[in-house]
Amino acid sequence: MIFSFGIEHEVAFLDQEGKFADFTSTKFADFNQIVEKLPIYPNDHLQLHVGDAGIRKKRWYIEGFERFADSDEVIDCLSKGIEIRTTIHSDIQSAIQELSDSFNLLCNVAAEFGFSPVLTSFHPYRTNFVPHPPLNEYELQQLQAYPDELTANIYMVSYGPDLNLSVADLPIERVIDIGKKLTYYSPYIVPFSYSSPFYDGQLWNGLSVRTFIRTGKRPATLVFVQDKEQLVNIVPSLTKVARLPAEIGRIEFKAFDSCDDFSIYAGLLALLKGLVIDETLPGRAITPDANLHQWSAKFGFDAEDILTNATTILQAAEAALKDDPDVNLLAPLKEMLATRRTTSHILIELFKRVGSIEAALNFTYNRGQVSPVL
Template sequence: MFLFGIEHEVAFLNKQGKFADFSHTKFADFNQIIEKLPIYPNDYPQLRVGDAGIKQKRWYIEGFERFADSEEVIDCHSKGIEIRTTIHPSIHGAITELSESFQLLREVAANFGFSPVLVSFNPYNSVFVPQPPLNDYEIKNLEVQPDEQTANIHMVTYGPDLNISLVDLSVVDLIDIGKKLTYYSPYIVPFSYSSPFYNGALWDGLSVRTFIRTGKRSAALVFVEKQEQLISSKPSLTKIARIPAEVGRIEFKACDSCDDFSIYAALLALLKGLVLDKTLLGRATIPDATLHQMSAKKGFDNEEIFDNATKVLQAAEIALKDDPDVNFLTPLKKQLANRKTKSHELIEKYHRVGSIEKVIRQTYQI
């Protein structure tokens, strides 16, 4: 049996119509939204709360936690709000919950002057520098957590974690799937591209997020139960599960954000097909940064990317066979046929209206 979940990061414009990021948005600005959202006691223990207590609900503030000279969290530089779904036995269930949670977030946020916008890379600030500077405790803490050293990337990027697991898979098989998804990631991610803006202008490509992020952050992450099951790699391919519900989970982390959640359904179906597929033999422990950057620049206009994306999609479709989830793949087929991504639409609108804010304000027309 398969299980599915989604974690989706939401960026906002504030009441002045400006992009609400860490440069001028405080934790309290977003926290007033979180406080008005409901808590569902039955969500636990399958959702992780975490040590800082920020992750109490299906919605929480995504950011960079600041510490005193101890484990005490004293602030959180904020980039937006993340929605996470509970664990579902169907793709449809995960997408339905995500849609309902998003609509509720949109309604509550509007009361405080915030409106959600589709962004996968901060369109104005390309660099995050913690202010005040990190103290000795924080520096030492980052040194023992290598992935946290890329917070400068994490704080300017927005994207989903597409979570999938298959009951009773061995650790060897789980890690093999993680390597498979890492290898084929450059051909999967173009279906999600939505970050054509950089430093207040158009970027020369389709996904600045992919171009900058890949090689430094994981494409896929496999959660294992025991220390001895970890594989040493940078970025990490494996991670110790923090709660029992995470054991055996595979997170695909390389995609841009989508404002059309049917694309998430399609991508989860694609991942499901790739888990079932036995014909694609490529494996990689770390993402191929060069291939990802080529993909980020040209997408499906690059013949190697287009050909391999076609192979990946066909392999998933064949593996799914008569599974009704195969129907979720339709939007991806259309993208391949047209060789177009969400970024193409955003670029076209930018040429028409000449303003990033006007373009992103038109997203999430759900």
């Protein structure tokens, strides 16, 4: 099998005053001045979707909720942070290297404007997103046409990666079957990424409030198909029509929390690769099991059924990879299973020690005297 890999990683920020930067405190222009100073690569548009509004011209773009006049004219974008996209790579390490390089560039430019990146997968203070002013008739019609967009109240307060992989020349029926497989096993593999223990200004009673609120209403996996006839008609979506030829056959895993240690992303991509190759695991689902995701979000690997199944899945992926060097990338995931510790555990301990959410978040992305990364 010939694989390709890509990563989309959302970055949240603290502003000059050390406050969490969001759609109520930070304008589009504040983030746009950062993106404007970042480079543009001439051939990226062949691999990366640009979109109608022109916001996504670069490897970095402002993630947010676009506001329209009573037509298709974009008049504003309520912003929650900046997303980094890698181009398509034939190996995992190259994708991770590009992500690291793009992240470092972003950090350097953002610092010039007083913004510093922090790791979170759910807004630590705001529990919901309500557009102001209220949506107009055109915007309401647009949302009704795309059911997944009706959950903007969730995605505007959540942060997470899309881990993308594809296999050359695989029949689309097989790709959709892999999407169903990853959707089924999602509750057992998402704890490797947990990093959202804060909610409504305090510690949440669990490890991933993002998973608890999001998964079930939003997809766990999305498969990009060539034609409308290949779509699986289900909400949340399992399939989506590709916008570029480069997207056809892409499997996009969307349920992980964000990671500030990119070696965990490498491990997760290797895990997904192993699950694509594996032929022993029988589970399939067209929509994520919301209850099981909520159980997983609360307890992670401390729940014996989550731990047992995660162990089985990791072993199956390892066996499928066999002599592939990518099998070595699974090491951080094995460590988490052995210790039952995730990044959320570290954030919780930091919060209890330093006494504020912002102070705890300031230790993420390897800043501060104590590293929170695994």
